[in-house]
Amino acid sequence: MQADWDDIRIFLAIARGGSLTRAASTLQISQPTVGRRLKKLEDAFQARLFDRLPDGFALTPEGTALLPKAEAMEAAAAALTAEADGLSPDAEGTVRLSVDEVVAQILAPLLPNLRNRLPAVELEIGIEHLFASLTRREADILVRDRPPQNTNLIARKLFDLDYAVYGAVNYVNANPAAKTGDRYRECDWIGYDALHRYFAGGEWLQERLGNRAPVIRHNDAAMMGDFVAAGSGLGVLPMILANRYPNIVRLTDPIEDLRRTVHIYVHQDIRRVAAVRAVMDALAEETRSIETALLIPPAK
Template identity: 30%
Template sequence: MLDWDDLRFFLTLARHGTLSAAAKVLHVSQSTVGRRLNSLETALAVRLLNRTPDGYVLTLAGEEVRRKAEHLEAEALALERDVTGRDTRLRGLVRVTCAETLAAHILAPSFAKLHASHPDIMIELIPNPRELSLAMREADIALRMRQPEQHDLVVRRIGNIAFGIYATPDYLRDQGALDFEAGCAGHHLITQLDDTQEMTQSAWLTDLASRATVVLQTSSHEAAALAAASGGGLACLACFRGDGEPRLTRVPAPTAPPSADILLLVHRDNRDTPRIRVVLTHITDTIHELAAILQPGDGVGSDARAAG
């Protein structure tokens, strides 16, 4: 008899391609993912995934099993959402996913207030640059800075994030004045990888400082902020993060960096579940209350921090 959990682990590994990525999504060890795959392949007496230098790739048999397993998964998730939607209790787990810096500096501090009002609601906060699937119940609520590709989602714009160029005063003194007309030759850039939500702002910075050298790329906004704060170079950061870092100063630029909308996402089948509705409202209120910090004025350095 097939074990549904084995199929679930197989699907996650097939979607994400590596044991480490699948283990992170499933909140288990890599060895557990490998053991579940071996269990399923043994039960079916067929190889489902081939391991390559670039990750796991489906075999022909794996493609067929994946198609049928995804059908079973869709039915199970639809049933789960239907049952969950009838739960009228203000208690239980709500999974929230967003970018790392939003999680650490905006949402995590706010959840103490939520817990005081609703002590039986438990939040699982999942900082992840990858877009977790709400349809597959990897999360219940998502905050994102670009439009989703998933269907069956309710999307609401609840705020906006301003960005700026940041560096340490020592870096600016040692590397010399920023000459944007000359492409900032001789300067160092810290940028985001192309698959992250802040890639639009990184592309703007690399175009503006076209003769500067990219010395660090990262999928973590927080890593970029800390690298800049350690004197590593120029970074385009969310103003609420850059202005709040005492080691950084905001640098005037000839044009404003592109801002980013804050989008609140929930699966349409879950939006009226009471505990999820409470968390949606709390997140919306939090973002509205912090609007002046998320979208500060055009001041530079300590003046910008005072405004925030």
């Protein structure tokens, strides 16, 4: 029997998504097509690869045995694609970036310059908490302030991110403790919910609040500045983004424990692709001017 790579891709998508619907969405094909290709594959292997359960699809022992072989086939296909792409010396085509919400906000003003530098390159930007898999070609480049678990990736530093405590002018004026060390005991705070406390500043803030909890808790780092600017409480913000809000003031020096470094991460098989390499170089060049305006003192 000769395995069809298109059928193997469907097998992997179902195994990862747990349903025909999610697999179809991932592969951008119809659900009936996914079902037909799965049946074709199971007929070819003369084995049932998934148990159809009320809450989704679960791998059978036969499917579990096939999984690592299918993943190896996927990795080989990705390497071949990268090799073919790398043969072209021209920076053209689509480059997919995976970024978190904070990095997305920082990169957004740079996009016009990136487009001017690389007119033949189109960018797909996935904004998500979780890391996309570069091995599975879910993205070509990761831009993150913390390293992924995959140690086979090549890292390139872009810039440092500094964080500080901020509050809206009207809230700070109404709550003088915001300008003192009593802020953690007397002021309202905006923070992250328990599942997202790993975001920058989440655990740091909770340690200082002790048994108290932020009065507003959320899961979107991109919204922190808007919530603080609305005057509902104090919050921890990346300084480069906080400087975009005219009605908030910085209340502390940069928090040394929260400094993070943003890196580009790329798979070693992809780094030689002309378009990917060009985007990496352009990002490095465009982010050199990023500063956190440390000369602006905190409010007194």
